[in-house]
Amino acid sequence: MATVTLNQAEKTYANGYKAIHGIDLEIQHGEFTVLVGPSGCGKSTLLRMIAGLESISDGEISIDDKVVNKVAPADRDIAMVFQNYALYPHMSNYNNMAYGLRNRGHSKSEIDSKVREAARILQLEDHLERKPSQLSGGQRQRVAMGRAIVRQPKVFLFDEPLSNLDAKLRVDMRLEIKNLQQRLGITSVYVTHDQVEAMTLADRLIVMKGGIAEQIGSPIDIYEKPETLFVAGFIGSPAMNFLPGKVSDDRTHVVVGDKVKLDLDHDVEAGRNVTVGIRPEHFRLCGDDAGPVSASVRMVESLGAETLVYLDFGIGNENVTLRVQGTHQFAKGTVLTLSITPDMIHLFDSETGKRI
Amino acid sequence: MYQSKWRIFTNHAILILGALFMIMPVWIAFVSSTHTREFVFQNGLQFWPGEHFFENYGAILFDPSATKGRVTALEMLFNSMVLGLGFAIGKVIISMMAAYAIVYFRFKLAVPLFWVVFSTLLLPLEVRIVPSYEVVASLGLLNTYTGLILPLIASATGTFFFRQFYRSVPDELLEAARLDGAGPIRFFIDILVPLSVTMIAAIFIIMFVVGWNQYLWPLLMTTDDQLYTIVIGIKQVYNSLYEGGQIPQFPKAFALTIMATIPPVLVVVVFQRMFVKGLVETEK
Structure with missing residues (x-):
């Protein structure tokens, strides 16, 4: 020793x-x-x-x-x-x-x-x-x-x-x-x-x-x-999703792309440009209910115990990965609604890459 | 691969013809050495063995007069053996150590020094034979085994082969040995030498045969019959074939030739086994 x-x-x-x-x-x-x-x-x-x-x-x-x-x-x-x-x-x-x-x-x-x-x-x-x-x-x-x-x-x-x-x-x-x-x-x-x-x-x-x-x-x-x-x-596999975002004026949301708005409980100044990090396993599928995020399916990979779904978030060609338990069949183009709790959202400074 | 009968037949025919082509002169020399000199002189070269095997070989091995000198073939074989072994063992040891220094020690001029050594590959012995003779003569080493062997002992070829081999040994082996508390000498003896067994066997074979077949160098270095090697002996016997008005000694000359070829053949056969065995066992 x-x-x-x-x-x-x-x-x-x-x-x-x-x-x-x-x-x-x-x-x-x-x-x-x-x-x-x-x-x-x-x-x-x-x-x-x-x-x-x-x-x-x-x-x-x-x-x-x-x-x-x-x-x-x-x-x-x-x-x-x-x-x-x-x-x-x-x-x-x-x-x-x-x-x-x-x-x-x-x-x-x-x-x-x-x-x-x-x-x-x-x-x-x-x-x-x-x-x-x-x-x-x-x-x-x-x-x-x-x-x-x-x-x-x-x-x-x-x-x-x-x-x-x-x-x-x-x-x-x-x-x-x-x-x-x-x-x-x-x-x-x-x-x-x-x-x-x-x-x-x-x-x-x-x-x-x-x-x-x-x-x-x-x-x-x-x-x-x-x-x-x-x-x-x-750290983490599949890797964390990174999305460019901007903190809303009332500091309660971060806006990603044109249509996605995520709730925040971070203490960030309004209008700041940030990189939003969300792990694939932290999204939740909302079923038929209206969730805060909706995105269409680009591709599905079934691993048996879990399914990886690649989604179009409307931010260019970037895929957003979603990881769900069990096997699911989603046709290409299906629109899924998702939610995520604010404490699972990581924010990083767009310039320095440091955690906020 | 599928091979037609015709193809197998031609392949074998060519191989057998080739083998015969190589073996026939040796066979003729051997069987001709088992007849009396009168018989060979009258009837030419023979294709079947005669009845004087023991007589001819006995004379050549033990009777100095049969080889036209003051030494028997047995003594010449011994001299050749000393030269061949000294040459081969010396070269293996020196070139292993030189390559070890070049590959594993960082010293100034290591790379240029290696290329200097390597470039001497291009110079045959004959180029430096006169200065070498001068050095050996002034050291008073003419007519000694030391004088025969020592000046030839450095080997650029051997150094190069060992260098290439050492470079293929994974660095982790050296590092593991360092962690295991092995110093440079321990590492060389415990790890590198056992790993090099096949290389040693290969270089030993080549160098022994080269040493055994040396002609010009022993001819210059030895004026004393007692130090003649068998290759020089053959030359002496053939030289005397047409001198002195006697019936030429063809059978004895052939006998000497056959005996001269036996040791190198034995070395190759024995070490080739080791060579193959080594290849199978030291797989990494």
Whole structure:
């Protein structure tokens, strides 16, 4: 168990490209922190800086209050799981797990008991003598995790460990990782671009963009109160609908397009141009009753448990996505009436993209 | 793919003819080496084995006079073996280490240095053979195994192949090893060398055969019969065929040739198995 502290950590590459623009972060004992963001946002770079595989250009990174800027990766007492597993292909799975312990001079019997314990936890006991190439993707990833847990490090680092697995296995392994982390109680930092992984695994979520932490908070906080347009669009699937709007003169409505008027209970000045954000799952179908919004159906996607409906709100070619439970059949052009409660409406400043 | 009978027939006919074409000279040399020299001199080259196999091969292996020098074929085979092995092992070790430095260590001029090494591929040994001789001579290494092997031990080809191979090894493997507490030497020995087994086997085969077949270099470096390699020995024997007014030693010359080809063939056969095995097992 350990804390990890980042104090204005920055990364500038030799060619002058600045990948990380000063990040402050404090990770508590046993906390599961997830770094999420689109490719190129710097999340992997940040993880590699914590691991010591990338140098820190400015600022400080500490593990357990000890600054590790100049400490070699092997001496930071961390373990990392890589996206492509990075198992040593010529060694048996047993030796893959034992290698780090051997280099640290543990005794043979100690290594053996630790490796067997890890294998038991990960259900790899039958595969110890085999080579990684004889295992399936999921088993290989387990060996990679075994290699990490035998050392009982202070911090686990995961670099997109599930993205090479197929969809079903990904769900299984996701649960397994969460379970394992909770059982061992080891501070973990996990990088992913998959927002489902991010939402389900994280105690604390860090949404990154362009080398900056856009928002740090619990997954539900971030879902309910995204601070910026980027975070609002990135977290949640299908993505939040963004509509250009203008606050009415009496400040009780926001007007979207020509005909849609939505009730507001925000404290905004009249006439301000805003971006209105509404999650697809927060619309309610009004049936035959007259609702505040009516829009015609452009396309329907049935997923079984839910149906995604793409609507024409009369704002150009933009679709507005509506998500309803169960299966529904709507013909193209059907006019649906919808309502939405004011507290489900997010308002963002049109210029800065910041939450209002 | 569907193949008609006619097509299978022609394919095989061509392959069999090709194989015969390659194997016939070796066969003729071998069977001709099992007759007496008088018989070969009178009747020309033979197509069927004779009865003097043990006599001829025994003489060539153990009797210095049969090879027209002061060394037996056995000694020459030993010299060739030392040259071939020293040449191949030395080249593999040196080029692996050179490539390791070039690929994994960031030092100034790494790239230009690599291209300097690589450009020497274009220079055959013959271009630098006189200066090399001068260096070996002034070091007092003429007529020694060291002098035979050492000047040839650097290999641009080997360095290039190992460099290409190392670059194909995923970076994560290095990073995982660093996290596992392996330093540069541990990483090289524990990870890189075992991964390179197939490359090592391939380069070893090629280099052994090249070393074994060296002619000009040992000819210049050795004036002492005791250090003659078998390739030089063959030349000596063939040279003496028409000298001295005796009946030419055709069977013994052929016997020497056949023996000279056996070790490289064995090396290729043995290592090719490893080569294939390695390919199957180190799949990533």
